[in-house]
Amino acid sequence: MPPEPGPCIAVVGATGAVGREVLTLLSAxxxxxxxxxxxxSARSAGTxxxxxxxxxxxxxxxxxxxxxxxxxxFAADAQTARDFAPGAVDAGCLxxxxxxxxxxxxxxxxxxxxVNGELIGRRGRLIANPNCTTIILxxxxxxxxxxxxxxxIDVATYQAVSGAGLAAIDELHxxxxxxxxxETARNGSPNGEPKPRVFAEPCAFNIFSHDSAVDPxxxxxxxxxxxxxxxxxxxxxxxLRVTPTCVRVPVVRAHTEAITVxxxxxxxxxxxxxxxxxxxxxxxxxxxxxxxxPTPRKATxxxxxxxxxxxxxxxxxPDEHGRRRRWCLIACGDQLxxxxxxxxxxxxxxxxxxxxxxxxxxGAQTLTAAV
Ligand SMILES: NC(=O)c1ccc[n+]([C@@H]2O[C@H](COP(=O)([O-])OP(=O)(O)OC[C@H]3O[C@@H](n4cnc5c(N)ncnc54)[C@H](OP(=O)(O)O)[C@@H]3O)[C@@H](O)[C@H]2O)c1
Numbered sequence: 001m002p003p004e005p006g007p008c009i010a011v012v013g014a015t016g017a018v019g020r021e022v023l024t025l026l027s028a029x030x031x032x033x034x035x036x037x038x039x040x041s042a043r044s045a046g047t048x049x050x051x052x053x054x055x056x057x058x059x060x061x062x063x064x065x066x067x068x069x070x071x072x073x074f075a076a077d078a079q080t081a082r083d084f085a086p087g088a089v090d091a092g093c094l095x096x097x098x099x100x101x102x103x104x105x106x107x108x109x110x111x112x113x114x115v116n117g118e119l120i121g122r123r124g125r126l127i128a129n130p131n132c133t134t135i136i137l138x139x140x141x142x143x144x145x146x147x148x149x150x151x152x153i154d155v156a157t158y159q160a161v162s163g164a165g166l167a168a169i170d171e172l173h174x175x176x177x178x179x180x181x182x183e184t185a186r187n188g189s190p191n192g193e194p195k196p197r198v199f200a201e202p203c204a205f206n207i208f209s210h211d212s213a214v215d216p217x218x219x220x221x222x223x224x225x226x227x228x229x230x231x232x233x234x235x236x237x238x239x240l241r242v243t244p245t246c247v248r249v250p251v252v253r254a255h256t257e258a259i260t261v262x263x264x265x266x267x268x269x270x271x272x273x274x275x276x277x278x279x280x281x282x283x284x285x286x287x288x289x290x291x292x293x294p295t296p297r298k299a300t301x302x303x304x305x306x307x308x309x310x311x312x313x314x315x316x317x318p319d320e321h322g323r324r325r326r327w328c329l330i331a332c333g334d335q336l337x338x339x340x341x342x343x344x345x346x347x348x349x350x351x352x353x354x355x356x357x358x359x360x361x362x363g364a365q366t367l368t369a370a371v
Contacts, residue, residue: 007035009354010069010093012061012084013076014038015049017166018098021341022073027052029345029354039065040076066091071353073344074098085126094353095126096344103128103230110233113346114280115142120350127347130234131226132339133157133246136255138234139305139338140331143279144272145235149264152241153231157210158249158256159223160296161203163335164211168198169252175204176250203250210246221246254296254334260313266323273310276329281338282307294332303342305333 009026013019019040026036038049038056045060059065061084066072072088074081078101085102088095102108109119110128115138120127129135137155144150161168175194178185187195194202201208212222220228223246232240241262249256267275277284285294286308294306312318313326333339348354 007070008037008068009035009348010037010039010066010072010088012039012072012074012080012088013098014056015040015044015047015058015166016075017162017169017336018075018340020049020166021336022075022344023049023051023056025337025341025345037065037069041080063087064091066093069093071096071348073341073348075340075344089125093125094348094351096129096347097126098129098340098344100131100226101128102126103130103226104233110230111347112138112142112234112343113350114139116234116236117347117350120347121352127351129340129344129347130230131223132163132333132335133159133223133244133255133257134227134230134234135339135343136305136331136333136335137227137257137259138231139281139333140257140259140276140279140307140329141261143275143282144261144263144327147271147275148267150235150237150240150261151264152243152262154243154260155227155245156258157223157244157246158251158258158296159210159246160251160253160255160335161199161248162253163248163255163339164198168203171196171198172203172250172252175202179204199248203248205250207247207249210248212246251296252300253336254299254332255339256294256296257331258328259331260326260328263325263327266319266321266325267327268322269310269312271323272327276307276310279307281305284308284310286310294330296332299332299334301337302334303338305331305338307331 011022038058039061040058042060044058047058048055066088072093072095074097078099081097081099081101085095103110108128161172174187199211210221210223214221224244227244228242283304285306293308299306309330312324316324316326318324
């Protein structure tokens with residue numbers, strides 16, 4: 001059979017944690033391997049990377065790597081995005097960038113399709129994927145914002161190590177193995193303490209404040225600042241009060257967020273639950289009798305953001321109609337999937353560049369050149 005014709009999708013940073021997840025999702029959609037270009041640094045050029053039941057050659061990212069591509073999903077660092085994303089746009093690609101390089105640029109849409117997908121296609125061919133913590137937070141809260149308005153968010157995060165990339169997963173595995181088998185420990189310092197490579201603190205059997213830099217004046221760290229700034233931009237609410245505390249936990253994959261949201265319009269529990277139950281991209285996991293709520297394990301390799309532990313803030317008295325403004329909940333989302341790769345693919349789908357093809361019923365997806 002002749003190879004399926006059509007433009008390619010370029011995945012920049014294909015060898016990393018997010019890039020590999022993009023490949024997993026593209027292969028699950030049935031995109032033929034010859035239409036996927038796996039790009040990475042010179043370090044991994046010449047190697048091969050799994051794609052479904054085959055392997056893709058990894059090619060070094062260069063300025064002309066985007067020829068013949070309709071979409072470029074960037075899953076590398078911010079500097080690489082700044083260096084190469086504008087060229088990919090010039091080469092005719094719709095570019096979706098996972099890094100922080102363009103997120104706050106006033107001309108670049110910052111998009112969670114379930115929240116502000118209407119921006120796709122309105123302005124330019126470069127779209128920024130928000131920070132993973134922000135995507136999970138706003139996907140969970142969007143139904144409440146639509147129904148009642150939101151004036152404030154307090155959120156404590158419990159973030160998986162893979163948010164810091166592939167090397168951080170190895171670090172958690174190595175430190176865990178060493179702690180459980182000290183007689184064969186390979187990664188410790190002479191005093192037996194783990195010798196971190198990615199994080200400044202040991203990550204196995206430990207919890208620590210998020211590894212992004214802390215602003216010396218405000219005390220807010222980089223991750224918390226992203227959540228504040230990006231939530232305000234995505235919801236177009238410059239005065240939104242966001243109070244995050246971001247923490248790393250010894251979980252491989254999927255972030256957990258304990259959220260208290262303050263609504264504009266007070267609501268009953270039935271109304272809050274009703275709004276959340278109809279929310280796009282959300283699955284409710286909320287069984288008080290069984291004490292069963294969202295967990296990172298339940299969210300891992302799942303598309304939806306899991307939402308549960310839905311309850312009124314016990315510190316607020318209800319009004320005479322039983323309504324309150326402040327509501328507590330827990331959200332768990334796979335930050336490599338909905339927090340990065342899936343969100344980027346959804347954007348390309350919304351843009352009409354990655355369109356459901358005739359074989360979609362069998363799980364396939366095809367690319368079209370139309371943007
Ligand atoms: N991890 C998450 O949960 C998550 C979520 C949302 C957004 N993000 C963002 O997504 C991006 C990727 O994160 P990650 O966690 O996947 O990181 P990662 O596992 O460390 O992977 C980084 C990738 O970037 C490639 N790369 C580095 N320098 C490059 C260069 N000069 N030219 C071409 N490719 C280069 C690496 O290729 P080599 O193998 O050749 O080094 C690798 O494929 C980052 O901007 C991150 O902030 C991450």
